[in-house]
Amino acid sequence: MRSGNQLNPLLRTLGRLCLNGGTYSTSQEVLLTASIQAEDCIRRDVHRTPYLQSEIKQNTNSGFGIRESKFRATNVSHLVNSASCLDFVRGSSALLSTSTKGSALRPPDAEELQRIPFRRKGGDKFARSRTNYVIAALVKSLESSQSNAEVVEILEQKAEEVLRPNGLAWLSLLDALQKGPKPHIAMEVFNWKKSKLRWEVNPKEYAKMISFAGRINQPQLAADLFDEMEKRGIKKTAVSYNALIHSYGRNNEPQKALQLFEYMKVTVDCQPTLVTYNTLISMYSRMGATEEMKKIFLDCTEAEFVPDRHTYNALIWGYMRAGQLNEMEVTFNELQAKKFNADVITYNALIIGYARANAVDKMEVVLSSMQAVGIPINTMVGEILIEVYSRMKNFDKMEGALKIIADTPGIQFGSRVHSMVIESYADAGKLDEAEAAIKRMFQSKRVLASSKALHALIMAYSRAGTYDRLAKTMEVVKDAGWMLQPATYNILISEYGKVGYLDKMEQAFREMMNASVKPSFETFQYMINAYEAADNETQVDRILDLMRKAGCEPKSNAVWTDDKVFSEKVRW
Numbered sequence: 001m002r003s004g005n006q007l008n009p010l011l012r013t014l015g016r017l018c019l020n021g022g023t024y025s026t027s028q029e030v031l032l033t034a035s036i037q038a039e040d041c042i043r044r045d046v047h048r049t050p051y052l053q054s055e056i057k058q059n060t061n062s063g064f065g066i067r068e069s070k071f072r073a074t075n076v077s078h079l080v081n082s083a084s085c086l087d088f089v090r091g092s093s094a095l096l097s098t099s100t101k102g103s104a105l106r107p108p109d110a111e112e113l114q115r116i117p118f119r120r121k122g123g124d125k126f127a128r129s130r131t132n133y134v135i136a137a138l139v140k141s142l143e144s145s146q147s148n149a150e151v152v153e154i155l156e157q158k159a160e161e162v163l164r165p166n167g168l169a170w171l172s173l174l175d176a177l178q179k180g181p182k183p184h185i186a187m188e189v190f191n192w193k194k195s196k197l198r199w200e201v202n203p204k205e206y207a208k209m210i211s212f213a214g215r216i217n218q219p220q221l222a223a224d225l226f227d228e229m230e231k232r233g234i235k236k237t238a239v240s241y242n243a244l245i246h247s248y249g250r251n252n253e254p255q256k257a258l259q260l261f262e263y264m265k266v267t268v269d270c271q272p273t274l275v276t277y278n279t280l281i282s283m284y285s286r287m288g289a290t291e292e293m294k295k296i297f298l299d300c301t302e303a304e305f306v307p308d309r310h311t312y313n314a315l316i317w318g319y320m321r322a323g324q325l326n327e328m329e330v331t332f333n334e335l336q337a338k339k340f341n342a343d344v345i346t347y348n349a350l351i352i353g354y355a356r357a358n359a360v361d362k363m364e365v366v367l368s369s370m371q372a373v374g375i376p377i378n379t380m381v382g383e384i385l386i387e388v389y390s391r392m393k394n395f396d397k398m399e400g401a402l403k404i405i406a407d408t409p410g411i412q413f414g415s416r417v418h419s420m421v422i423e424s425y426a427d428a429g430k431l432d433e434a435e436a437a438i439k440r441m442f443q444s445k446r447v448l449a450s451s452k453a454l455h456a457l458i459m460a461y462s463r464a465g466t467y468d469r470l471a472k473t474m475e476v477v478k479d480a481g482w483m484l485q486p487a488t489y490n491i492l493i494s495e496y497g498k499v500g501y502l503d504k505m506e507q508a509f510r511e512m513m514n515a516s517v518k519p520s521f522e523t524f525q526y527m528i529n530a531y532e533a534a535d536n537e538t539q540v541d542r543i544l545d546l547m548r549k550a551g552c553e554p555k556s557n558a559v560w561t562d563d564k565v566f567s568e569k570v571r572w
Contacts, residue, residue, distance in 0.1 A: 207239045
């Protein structure tokens with residue numbers, strides 16, 4: 001009942017009267033007793049027993065927004081008297097039986113409950129229906145398994161519950177598993193269901209698993225599932241064909257995708273849909289094959305399909321990947337002319353395209369437009385901005401972009417962002433800012449994305465001659481748990497050796513050996529060069545001995561003679 005504020009007082013009064021066992025012969029008695037203020041408020045022949053009222057109240061407190069029309073009475077002992085009261089108020093007894101010999105109405109089944117909407121804050125992926133609590137618990141149990149055999153064991157234990165008619169929303173279960181940390185479990189669950197229910201697998205479930213096989217780079221598995229539908233007598237639909245085309249497209253098999261597309265054209269009941277064309281356009285978009293992409297788009301319009309935002313987004317991304325910025329802009333203008341609202345996917349493509357072309361002004365215009373329509377900056381855009389500004393050594397804008405990222409809920413600095421900032425400051429010789437960036441990175445529990453930024457910082461300290469600061473920074477890096485790579489040790493040994501810091505060079509070499517990092521020929525050569533510059537032949541001989549023991553034989557100086565010209569022989 002949707003006019004709850006008006007009907008609830010009336011129904012509560014009627015419910016109390018009926019519970020007391022009163023029988024009324026006229027509507028006047030009911031009206032006087034219940035003090036009904038607005039008889040014309042009754043618009044529906046739906047009633048609610050006190051039992052259901054308490055149930056709805058309890059469910060509402062737990063987060064459910066119940067539509068009363070979805071419920072049916074489960075306790076008929078008070079139903080007949082309530083029906084009598086309402087019938088007399090309405091002046092009719094035709095709609096609801098007043099017989100005391102009523103049969104109990106069945107409770108709502110799982111399929112009905114699945115359609116009961118409710119809202120929950122936080123965007124819970126299971127927040128659609130009451131049955132999703134069952135799905136959430138099952139997903140958690142399955143994802144905690146350590147083997148496929150354990151997955152089957154869990155399903156066998158719940159077989160009676162999940163295999164009954166309308167007992168489980170399988171599409172929701174498969175979807176949740178595919179998006180989880182162990183997506184392969186979805187295929188195991190699907191195979192288990194097929195082994196139990198055999199023919200009771202619908203085309204939508206097959207389509208979902210065919211698409212999933214494509215996403216995990218198994219196009220042959222997708223094709224096998226597609227063929228299996230025919231063997232099991234399951235009717236193929238356009239959705240099934242679209243799923244297989246999608247799988248081929250994701251795995252760079254455009255010829256197979258096109259063959260399937262051409263076959264769809266000659267079928268009677270599986271004609272291509274707009275999704276089919278969008279899938280093919282996206283396939284060529286990922287390949288950067290703009291000519292083929294335009295051809296499919298032309299076929300789409302000739303087939304009298306109206307392109308949607310997904311179509312234009314795929315075109316924009318295709319032109320961006322191919323570096324065809326003029327066509328990208330034309331397509332974007334066409335999207336706006338069609339009154340489609342650009343989304344985050346659209347803006348991401350434009351920003352990436354302009355960033356690659358160093359068209360910073362246009363990139364910033366798009367960013368402003370994106371923020372003006374209320375689309376917040378995301379991780380991808382944030383990284384692009386940092387990359388562009390760090391490459392340009394525009395530190396003011398780089399710091400501004402960092403602040404925007406920090407102030408935007410839901411995104412954080414990634415290791416790549418930190419590394420780009422550190423490397424940019426190091427290349428510019430801004431050691432204070434670089435050290436602050438390192439501190440910020442470790443405070444956010446991040447590590448360097450690669451050794452490149454650290455190498456740039458070591459070289460910056462070396463150019464500035466601030467080796468004490470270099471040593472302190474290296475201690476900070478090691479204390480944070482960063483494992484130094486062989487190339488990092490080599491750079492330290494080389495830079496210390498060049499300036500005659502032989503003790504620090506030896507210390508770096510000892511740390512390298514203690515960390516079980518195998519020294520290379522270059523490692524020993526840097527040390528030999530340092531000791532030769534210091535005229536310390538004793539240490540040179542020691543390093544040569546270590547070099548031989550490590551299996552790195554020193555290279556002798558070759559003496560070239562005329563034999564090279566006449567007989568291809570070299571004298572060593």
